[in-house]
Amino acid sequence: MQSASNRRTFLQAAAAVMAAAPLASGAAVPATATLSERRKLGALEVSSIGLGVQNMSRTYQTTVPNRPEMLNIIRTAFERGVTFYDAAEAYGPHEVERILGEGVAPFRDQIVIASKFGWNIDLETGQRRPGLNSRPEHIRQAVDGMLKRLRTDRIDLLYQHRVDPQVPIEDVAGAVQDLMKAGKVRHWGLSEMGLQTLRRAHAALPLAAVQSEYSMLWRGPEESVLPLCQELGIGFVPWSPLGVGFLTGAIDLNTRFADGDIRKVEPRFAPDNLPNNLALVELVRRWAWRKQASPAQIALAWLQAQRPWIVPIPGTTQMAHMLDNIGAGALRFTAAELAELNQSVAAIHIQGARLPDAVLTFSGVEAPLK
Structure with a gap:
């Protein structure tokens, strides 16, 4: 990505300057804050902000990050109070x-590790094959591979990454329950599932969390998913809580995306839609x-303010961004401020789909009846 790569750094520096000014609107939020708040995803307690590690093997810009620095970010996050780390077998695949x-x-027993199964990935080579695979035997083998790669004896939160249209969700729940009995999994969840599949899964084996895209840029879960999570007592984990960098100001009219960067093919960032959507960035x-x-702190704090059981997992490969994101934990909106901000966000109509059709087809899928 060109022209906007230093924009977020600039904005953070500007925010630091503003924090030193005697503004009457509130106290500054330090970029070196430590998270102290904990939230519940079902019965699972986690830090109020997690860390998504998806891009630590390859960034959106298709570069390969420096591995020692990724380890440093992970460990510094823990020192700053982060106890919730999100991965998946599909990220890399396997390498993340x-x-x-x-x-x-060094601190495995003090944190919560989440990972995901469900894509059709070769268990040995990590080769990505077409489609999905949530057959019970494959799930069991996939989890054994996760445990080896993660250097652990259990997955604290295991998600089905996408619903397999060939496998009843009750069969998936049964496989996960067997893994729980074996001590290999503690809690489970679903990602980007259909609503009826969510109900059926929770009835078969109570869920701790649902993971789906959710941010100021895409508010789809507000219509049905969040109300259903509230009804069932299930936590919600927004992925892409910063709108793949958009809400940080890292994308502007001059931005050009590298080949292989998914944002290059996302309709909401197309030249015809971007000028309209930048109104949200200005807000x-x-x-x-x-x-x-x-x-970034505004965007993350807004998500947290929507429900007390929402835990965003911003991903990053830069230390400064990770520290900045953690600072959102100290930011609070008054009831009047939140109402005003919600109204302003709702008034901006985002143009363009959030993902290409070929990717969206895997979201909102209902599992077959048993």
Whole structure:
């Protein structure tokens, strides 16, 4: 990505300058804050902000991050109070779990590790094959591979990454329950599932969490998923809580994406849609000035303010961004401020789908009846 790579750093520096000014809108949120708040995903307690490690083997810009620095970010996050780390066998594939396992080894028993199965990935080579695979025997073998790569004896939160349209969710729940009885899994969840599949899964084996995309940029879960999670007592974990960097100000009209960067083919960032959608970035920037915070902190704090059982997992490969994200834990909106901000966000109509059709087809899928 060109032209905007240093924009977030600039905005953070600007926020620091603003924090030193005698503004009346609130106290500054330090970028070196430590998380102290804990939240519940079902019965599972985690830090109020987690760390997504998806891009620690390859970034959106298709570069390969420096592995020692990724380990440093993981360990510094723990020192700053982060206890919730999110991975998946599909990330890499396999390589991200290896990075996370090495990074958290010194404090494994003090944190929560989440990982995901469900894509059709060769268990030995990690080769990505077409489609999905949630057959019970494959799930059991996939988890055994996860445990080796993560250097652990259990997965604290195991998600089905996408619903397999060939396998009843009750069969998936049965396989996970067997893994729980064996001590290899503690809690489970679903990602981007259909609503009826969510109900059936929870009836078969109570879920701790649902993971789906959710941010100011895409608010789809508000219509049905969040109300259902509230009804069933299931926590919610937003992936891409910063809108793949958009809400930080890292994307502007001059941005060009590298080949292989999924944002290059996301309709919401297409030239016809981007000028309209940048109104949301301007809104976030105004609130960052008002609250003496960074845009990323505004976006994350907004998510946390929507429900007490929402735990965003911003991903990053840069130490400064990780520290900035943690600072959102100290940011609070008054009831009046939140109502005003919600109204302003709702007034901006985002143009363009969140993902290409070929990717969206895997979301909202209902599992077959047993």
